[in-house]
Amino acid sequence: MTPRESWIPGLPAGDLFGIHNLPYGLVSGPPLTRATLVVRIGDHVLDLAAAAVGSEHAPLLEASSLNPLLAAGRPVWRAARTAVVSWLSDETFRARIEPLLLPLAGLRCHLPFEVADYVDFYSSEHHATTVGRLFRPGSPALPVNWKHLPIGYHGRAGTVVVSGTPIARPSGQRLVDGAPAFGPSLRLDIEAEVGFVVGGPTALGEQVSLSQAAEHIFGVCLVNDWSARDIQAWEYVPLGPFLGKSFATSVSPWIVPLDALATARVAPPARDHPLLPYLDDTKHDGSAPDGGGLDIALTVSVNESVVSRPPFASMYWTPFQQLAHLTANGASLRAGDFFASGTVSGPKRGQEGSLLELTLNGAEPVELDDGSVRAFLEDGDEVVITGQVAAAPGRPALGLGEVRGRVVAGPA
C-alpha cells in the first residue's frame, strides 16, 4: 500500500493513529443509534456502516462485530483496508466522508469481536525462566519442551472483556498456612501480553503452515491476562491454570490490522535449538530471517506510575509459529478465535510483564510514584498497559492504544 496522507484537518504528521494505522473498533453513543464498527484516525473515528453504504463492503461493515469481516478472509481484509485508506486520503471522497467522522471523546468502546476460542501462550523465555524458578524450585527453570514448541493452553473466551471493565478481585481456594482456604485472592497480578485476532476459518483436519499463518491473522491488540497467583499455584498441577485466570482477561479496544504492522516486523531471537520443520523460521541459505517478530514497545503502569517497559521484540516464539502450532493437529479455526502471546518480559530488570517477576513473588515490592509499594495489586489500583511502534527510517510510528482496568473488591 502506498503511504498517503489523510485530508483530515489538523491531524499531525506522525500521529500514532494516522493513515498508516487505522485500527478497527466498535463504539456506541450519540449520534450513533447502535454499536457501530469504526476505524480510528487521530482522535476521531469513521463510522464504517455509514461510509460503506453502497459499497461491496457494506454487508460486512454494517455488522455489530468484526466477525463477519473476520470470516471473509485476507483478500477481503486487504480490499476493505484499501477502501478505507482511499476514503480518508483521497480528496474526491472528502465531501461524503468528512460528515461521518465523530470525535472519539464521549463514545463508548466495546469488545469489537465475539471471541470464539481463546488460547494463551507462554512464549517469553525470560518470563518462563523466572516463573519456573519461582513456581518449581528444584526443577529446571525452563521446561524441557519449552524450546521445542510454543507452550499454550485454552483460556475462557466468555470472560474476555474490553478495556475499562472493572476487575472484581476473584475468590478461590489457595493455601493459607499450608491448608486450603477459600477467600479473595491475596496475590492478584497482571500479565502484559499482545493478542492476535484470527479469521479466515479452516476446516477440521486442516493444518495451517508457518508460511500461511499470516493469512489467518487479522489484527493485533493489547492484553492484560489478570492472574490470581495464589489460586493458580494451588490448582495448576497437573492440568494447568483454570480459575486463577478465568475470571477476566482485558483487551484493548483497537484491533490494529496486521497489514499496518508490516514495517514493524523484526527477526525473533536466535534459535539455539533446531526446530521441527513445521515451526522452523530460520533461513538455511544465509538470507535475511523471516522477521516473524514485531517491534512493539509496551509500558505497564500502576496508578500512573510506569513499573515496566516490556519489549515484544524479545519474544522467542512468534505469532506465526504459535498459529502453526495451534493447528498442527488439525484443530480448525473460526472467525473470532483469539490468541495471546503470553506474558511479555524482556531480559533486563524493569522489562518484566508481571508483578510476580517484577517483585520476585513479592520479595522485592515495587515503589510507585506516590511512595507506596506493591507486591501484588490492591483494591482500587488501576493498571494500564500501552503499546506502540516507534518511528524509524522507513517506518511510521503506530499506536496500539491501551488496555486499562481497575481492581475492585469482589462480592462479599
Next chain:
Amino acid sequence: MTPRESWIPGLPAGDLFGIHNLPYGLVSGPPLTRATLVVRIGDHVLDLAAAAVGSEHAPLLEASSLNPLLAAGRPVWRAARTAVVSWLSDETFRARIEPLLLPLAGLRCHLPFEVADYVDFYSSEHHATTVGRLFRPGSPALPVNWKHLPIGYHGRAGTVVVSGTPIARPSGQRLVDGAPAFGPSLRLDIEAEVGFVVGGPTALGEQVSLSQAAEHIFGVCLVNDWSARDIQAWEYVPLGPFLGKSFATSVSPWIVPLDALATARVAPPARDHPLLPYLDDTKHDGSAPDGGGLDIALTVSVNESVVSRPPFASMYWTPFQQLAHLTANGASLRAGDFFASGTVSGPKRGQEGSLLELTLNGAEPVELDDGSVRAFLEDGDEVVITGQVAAAPGRPALGLGEVRGRVVAGPA
C-alpha cells in the same frame, strides 16, 4: 411431573426413549427443509418448530440451535418440557401432534447447541490415580489438591463435534527415542465422559452456589474426549493438555434434560477429606445425602467389542460441585457453556474409561472379539460409548443414546 404414558402407537412400556426421557436434538433431512429442533420419543422425533406454532414457546423452539432455550433459564425449560409431555401424552393434542412425528431413521443429527466455553474436569478418583501412576512415576499418584477441588481446564469449543463425525488421526510433536519428532499420534485414545449443557447465563463476578448449580444445568449427554497420549505427555507440563486434546471432542446428539434424571440421582462416594463450604455436599445433620451423583451406566466398545463398563455413579466430584467450582472466582456463564465430567473409571478392572488405563499404557493390550488386540486405536477403528439409566423400583429406564466415531488416517 406426574408420570404419564404416551399415546404413541407401538411405543413399548419401558422404552429407553419413552415419555419420561424426551431428549432434545437437532436434525435435518426430508421432509424438513432446514435443521430443526426435535425431541426424541421411541424411534421417532417430534418437530418442535411445528408443534410449538402459536404457543408461548414458539420463538425458542423455532431456532436452529438450543441456545435461545438455554438462555431462557430453568423456569422456561420446565414449562417447555411440561408442554412437550402434554403434547405427547394427552389425547386431546393427538390429532394435531401425530402428523408432526417423523421416523428418526433417515434423518441426520447435528450438534444441537453452539458451544460457548468447554471445560473438561478430572473427577474420577480411579482415573486420576491410575493416570498419575503412569504419567508421574515417583510423585504421589493423586495430586495433593485433588480431594480439595475438582481439577479442570478449558478445552477447545470449536472442535466439539457431533457423534458420527470421522476423527482424523492428529499429528503433533511427541518423543521418539527421547527426541521430539513430528508425525501422526501413535497413542490415540478415548476418554468416556458425561457432559453437561449449561444455560441460564450469569453476570461477571456472580458465583453460583452448590444449591443453585442445578438451576444452570439444562441437560446431559455422552462425550468422547479423544486424546493423543504421546502428544499430551510431551506438551502438558506446565500448562496442561493442549494439542493432545484439541483436535476433536465428540458428543452424543441427544441432550437429556436434567429433570428427566431426577430419579437417577444417587449419593456420591463418601468424602474422606473435609470440603470447603462452597463445595461441601455432605449432610452434617445425619440426614440423607444430597444425591449429586447420577447412576448412569456407560459401555465402551471398539469395533463392536465391549471393552469397558464405566459406572458414572463412582465419580468423586458431582456436576453440581464442578459448576460451583467453575464459577467460584466470578467467571460468568453463557448459554451453550459445556463441561464434561472427566474420564469415567470405576474401581474395578473392566471399568476404565480409557485405553491408557485399560491397557496400562499399552503394556496389557485388550483383545477384541475378532481376536485382534489393541494397545491404542488403529485407523479404521470405530468407538461407541453408550449410556443408560437402568430401571429400578420408582425409576424408569432411560437412554442417553450413544456417541460414535471412527478413526481415519490424518492428512498426509
